[in-house]
């Protein structure tokens with residue numbers, strides 16, 4: 001029987017998603033599901049109780065040295081846990097920190113590693129993964145030998161688990177090495193409302209939107225649909241209207257509905273939103289590349305289409 005599928009993420013919400021995927025892999029492998037919680041103190045350790053619902057066992061390591069986000073320290077601790085649990089597959093989240101830990105962990109374990117994976121399945125003793133490569137122009141399919149292998153999975157690849165496993169929390173004593181980096185200051189990121197990565201509906205604006213004030217209509221449309229506003233990179237980086245953008249070098253999103261307004265559909269933008277369930281594009285150019293990845297599209301002037309959509313939605317909601 002294969003060793004358990006071990007999940008770890010610094011974000012408890014993402015760990016929960018990964019546990020959904022781990023349950024599927026574990027079924028295919030005839031293995032169990034474990035999760036690691038690396039906590040600096042009792043507050044972080046509380047996640048262990050929550051995650052125990054979805055795992056057979058939670059391996060909890062509590063040490064104040066884990067307050068420093070040093071990926072080599074986290075990788076050392078996880079390497080020890082992988083050994084203790086005899087894990088066959090390790091899943092981390094594809095976050096900035098998660099992918100760094102995954103790579104270091106794989107080196108320590110001398111194990112194969114794939115990052116940015118959006119699909120995973122078991123076949124003939126291998127884990128078959130799919131990952132976006134060449135700036136989103138291609139999808140690579142790779143086979144990793146199981147036992148152990150390390151995979152950093154893109155957020156929103158898996159649904160949260162539906163079947164409870166009611167596992168136990170085991171406190172594990174591990175010699176946590178001293179961090180080699182020092183945090184000088186921490187600045188909280190300002191997030192108003194729902195974070196774009198969590199949103200079910202995103203109305204995203206591109207260079208077709210001429211003025212900052214014009215984003216008000218995108219915001220109104222997003223609000224009517226219960227969503228949030230996003231944008232392409234030039235809107236954030238060149239014009240400075242938003243603190244983030246969607247795409248290969250920005251945020252990767254996977255909403256139920258993505259409405260691209262005045263966005264051409266450059267490959268780097270598409271790499272960040274191509275996994276959206278339904279894509280709607282509004283663009284005045286008949287040959288806009290975004291149409292190729294859209295489920296529905298409107299060829300027209302966004303300054304006519306967006307207000308018309310808002311009116312129609314308001315009418316439907318009895319607000320007009």
Ligand SMILES: Cc1cc2nc3c(=O)[nH]c(=O)nc-3n(C[C@H](O)[C@H](O)[C@H](O)COP(=O)(O)OP(=O)(O)OC[C@H]3O[C@@H](n4cnc5c(N)ncnc54)[C@H](O)[C@@H]3O)c2cc1C
Pocket residue numbers: 205206207208209231232233234235245246247248249250251261262263264265266267268269272282283284285288300301302303
């Ligand atoms: C290394 C690298 C990384 C990058 N990473 C990213 C990334 O992560 N995310 C990202 O977004 N970009 C990224 N880019 C930039 C990317 O290549 C494109 O330049 C960018 O996505 C284009 O943004 P846009 O679609 O808003 O603008 P444009 O390409 O200028 O498109 C504007 C669109 O609006 C349409 N339009 C204009 N007026 C109207 C109107 N009135 N009504 C309807 N439609 C209208 C036009 O037909 C056009 O299709 C990256 C580039 C590089 C080199």
